[in-house]
Amino acid sequence: MTILDTAGPRAVRHRTARRGGPPVALARHAVALARRSLIKTLRTPEALIDVTLQPIIFLMMFTYLFGGAISDGDRHSYLQFLLPGILGQSLAMGGIALGQNLNADIEKGVFDRFRSLPISRSAPLVGAVAADIVRYLTVCVVILVAGAAMGFRIGTNPVATVAAVALAIGFGLSFCWLSVLVGMLVRSPGAVQGAMFMVIFPLSFGSNVFVPTSTLPGWLQAFVHVNPMTPLVATMRGLLVGGPVAGHLLPTLLWMAGFLVVLVPLALRAYSRRA
Amino acid sequence: MSDLVVRAEGLRKRFGRTQALEGVDLAVRRGTVLGMLGPNGAGKTTTVRILATLLRPDAGSAQVADVDVLRHPDRVRRLIGLTGQYASVDEDLTGRQNLVLIGQLLDLPGRDARRRAEELLDWFGLSAAARRPAKTYSGGMRRRLDLAASLVGRPEVIFLDEPTTGLDPAKREEMWGVVRAQVADGSSVLLTTQYLEEADALADEIVVVDGGRVIAHDTPEGLKRRVGGQRLLVRPADPARLPEVLKVLDDVAAPGMSAVLDTATGSRPGAATVPVTGDAVLGPVVAALAGAGVEVTELGLHLPSLDEVFFTLTGAPAGGADYDTPTTAKELV
Structure with a gap:
């Protein structure tokens, strides 16, 4: 046993704490914790199915199964209309795994260790959210590549495309705090998924994702107009296919800011009450 | 400091x-x-x-x-x-x-x-x-x-x-x-x-x-x-020989103590324990049991279990009867 015949762990004392105020420390800790989440993701690539295969299945199902009926046989036009919508839906769904993972971490006691360390209480959550950038970027790339293979053509320019991807990641990073909050409140990872589906299905189907709003009954249009998915998808269409952007971008950004202002404090509070 | x-x-x-x-x-x-x-x-x-x-x-x-x-x-x-x-x-x-x-x-x-x-x-x-x-x-x-x-x-x-x-x-x-x-x-x-x-x-x-x-x-x-230190536990192969075992153990008991039937290991009856002062008693006990022709399946020194400690300190089993012990799944693992 090597334990007894080598020098003890206190033999070398080097407590070289780094400099920097609390925000710098939070950023540094969040990066270290984000790296942890990424290592976990890379070690279990099947955990990326919801941001790779699943969007492709939705894209193909709606284009080839329902697309002909919805667009009177013009599947290509429908794909041009559908793809930015599927992107919006997939971003919302892509956040579910985050809440599930955090819920599992807490159950396993991993977060007890983090909470006993002299780091900001929010660092573990901020780090986990930051690592989700990779998932939202994956969604964008997968959908654009799969769409291109199916015949989708970007109707704008590279700058607008990059802006669309940036907006997509930003939306994903703000909406996923709902998943974080749910993950702190419910008892099992499975319950996170159930609760999130209850929110995401009405948002993605009761919107302009799959059909133009004008084809819907009046009462449903009223819901579509207050649905955060609607301005997001409209902006995405403008940036990827062409058309007006400005009028949709502002409400999208306001929704994103709203998510952060409301959900982040609630999630942090739920986190510090949990465990 | x-x-x-x-x-x-x-x-x-x-x-x-x-x-x-x-x-x-x-x-x-x-x-x-x-x-x-x-x-x-x-x-x-x-x-x-x-x-x-x-x-x-x-x-x-x-x-x-x-x-x-x-x-x-x-x-x-x-x-x-x-x-x-x-x-x-x-x-x-x-x-x-x-x-x-x-x-x-x-x-x-x-x-x-x-x-x-x-x-x-x-x-x-x-x-x-x-x-x-x-x-x-x-x-x-x-x-x-x-x-x-x-x-x-x-x-x-x-x-x-x-x-x-x-x-x-x-x-x-x-x-x-x-x-x-x-x-x-x-x-x-x-x-x-x-x-x-x-x-x-x-x-x-x-x-x-x-x-x-x-x-x-x-x-x-x-x-x-306070709880009696080490105990010697002997389990005869044939429970009918327990009285003889008790007699052997009484001879090596710590001062003021006597051998009793083991109650702590409730699932397997048929053993006797005695508080002892040290492991010097092991030799004589083994010799006496062999001399009497008593076969044993278990013989050993042990410290009182948590149950025995609690019984001695409180007169009640661990986790007393006046409240419910919440046992989570984690604790059972």
Whole structure:
């Protein structure tokens, strides 16, 4: 046993704490914790199915199964209309795994260790959210590549495309705090998924994702107009296919800011009450 | 600097309808081990979680190295290392990644975090497994990694919450060696356990807790004097020979004691136990039993079980009848 015949762990004392105020420390800790989440993701690539295969299945199902009926046989036009919508839906769904993972971490006691360390209480959550950038970027790339293979053509320019991807990641990073909050409140990872589906299905189907709003009954249009998915998808269409952007971008950004202002404090509070 | 590196006074905590702590007082002397002995639901984990800043008590106060736990939790977190009841390492990360991550969160520069990780891996005999995900580790290896993770920051005070529950005896002895080395190195330890044997092996002082209260505070020697020290247990192959066994054991009983039928191991009746003063009695007992032609299936010295300790101290089984012991799935694992 090597334990007894080598020098003890206190033999070398080097407590070289780094400099920097609390925000710098939070950023540094969040990066270290984000790296942890990424290592976990890379070690279990099947955990990326919801941001790779699943969007492709939705894209193909709606284009080839329902697309002909919805667009009177013009599947290509429908794909041009559908793809930015599927992107919006997939971003919302892509956040579910985050809440599930955090819920599992807490159950396993991993977060007890983090909470006993002299780091900001929010660092573990901020780090986990930051690592989700990779998932939202994956969604964008997968959908654009799969769409291109199916015949989708970007109707704008590279700058607008990059802006669309940036907006997509930003939306994903703000909406996923709902998943974080749910993950702190419910008892099992499975319950996170159930609760999130209850929110995401009405948002993605009761919107302009799959059909133009004008084809819907009046009462449903009223819901579509207050649905955060609607301005997001409209902006995405403008940036990827062409058309007006400005009028949709502002409400999208306001929704994103709203998510952060409301959900982040609630999630942090739920986190510090949990465990 | 105070001689008491951990102090807790009047800690109370209620979860819903369960009063987990009813006013716990304890103190850990610098450079020593305090053993906290009690059954599931006694309040051991709750106490540790309060001292480790993970939980706020409803009432009471606590200091770690003279820093108030409630007022300055951040400063306390720089002084402590916590090893939980179930190994709380990240299973998807390798042993090395787990330790480097903790180093980074403790603000060690990258190079130092890596060096510290290697040092601990080596020290805990985990170097060969350093590149494997922790989920491939055995139970004993996980416990060691978990303990290593709590030592990355060279804490002054180490909280060990049932560090050997579920480990086989060999692995348990190995963990004991680690804990002793920590203390030799200058750390102070608060250790919770369900085994008197473990508290006896490691602790300088023992508090016995039950139902959220400290019901005894003594040295291991003092406690053993009160609960009767070592016992010799003999189980004859034929239960009909028990009267003869009792007679043999009576002859070696500690002063003022007599042999009785074993009641603690309720599932398998047919054994007799007797408090003894040491292992010198073993030879005569074996000879006497052989002389009488009594075959035995079990013969051994053991310290009183937790049940026997509680029976002696309180006259009631561990986890007394006046409250419900919440047992979570985790505790059953």
